[in-house]
Amino acid sequence: SASDNALLVISHPDDECLFFAPTILALLEKKAKILSASDNALLVISHPDDECLFFAPTILALLEKKVTVHVVCLSSGNYYGQGEKRILEFHSSCLKLGLQHSNVHCLTKFHDGPNRTWSSEEISEVLLEYLSKSKSKVLLTFDESGISGHPNHIAVNSAVKFMMKRTLSASFTPFVLETVPIVRKYLQIFDIIPTIIFLNQSQVVVLSSFADYFKAVSAMQCHRTQLVWFRWLIVAFSRNMLINTWSTVE
Template sequence: MTSETDGADVTALLVTAHPDDECMFFAPTVIRLVELKARVHVLCLSEGNYYNQGARRKQELLDSCAVLGIPASRVTITDHKNLPDDPKAEWSVSLVSSVIAKHIRALSVNMVLTFDGRGVSGHANHTAIYKAVRLLFALLGDCWPPEEIHLLLGASPQLAAALLSLLHCWLRGLQASQSRHALSSLSTPVVSLPVHQLIALHVH
């Protein structure tokens, strides 16, 4: 297979907490998936209104995703009153799990990309997503639809090469003999891209 067609059968869901997470933590992996012709969706669980700039930050997210190669039609931003952009807020793990499960089913997702157990940056909203995804996979077990669903968890940059190698294995179908829900706490691969330009699209 060529690198241009490896990801044609992949429908990936990137789950983030706030606008700017997509470029600060996941841009390399997203760009690589898009290069491989994977269909990438983004689910952002808050509009980023901590400083009362939610409307502006939502537009910035759409602009950032466009640069990453993700059209607005594949970007969902939730605005749930119980999921505020707040590092002190305790997001309900069950609520987050239900929101993610709804999107996985609706989009026939077979790859989920999100934060690791430390939330990458340690933000409470990030770690809540990690806990929710792990809970979701644990509860569903073998009751999930027939597609294999792989979970990529963002971690330290030192493991970038390992994740890229594993990603290529998955895209070539070399994981067929392993469990349905493959879990990996490896980092996003490093590729050449203007991440600083993406971050500049967001308010700080």
């Protein structure tokens, strides 16, 4: 159970990686507060397709544990004038992942783009609204580096911090998805080894099975407007398609 400790006995340095990594990560998952079935979870993303490219392992793990997951996408991804198509693709992708249609929301209030500035105050108002509507006690989003460094991703993290400062007694726990160094970002499943080495006690790791990975790939195929060659490389090699590392917001 999550309250128990476990002792792993090995014979050689490197055994923990070569033979026991999936078990270690599975045990870590059991302690994960974000995987508690008693709470609803709200995932906040910036663009349609973020749910597949970055958060699929966590979405699928939460759904498997019977957690009700709500997703709010703050923009329609209309940077190239494809917003209407991308909204439809987003909903199709979320259904593929197993999310309920009524729990998936794609907004058009914020206009996406690397040169667009999003107001922390306006985003925080949206977050508070959907936290209340969904009765979520856990909020999941990007960290301060935004995984890919996209300003729209970073803006959501800034809004969460802004909201935490203004809310003296927050009724929710915010978790942010860790941005790893570029040398680890495209190691896919092989990033298990550095993940274990650099993991600290305050972090939570979610590891997908290969079946879940292929489910995420299937969902990503709904985003037909986005399937240019370099995104296929991301799908094939990104560690975030299989591994999510979470930290709480201080």
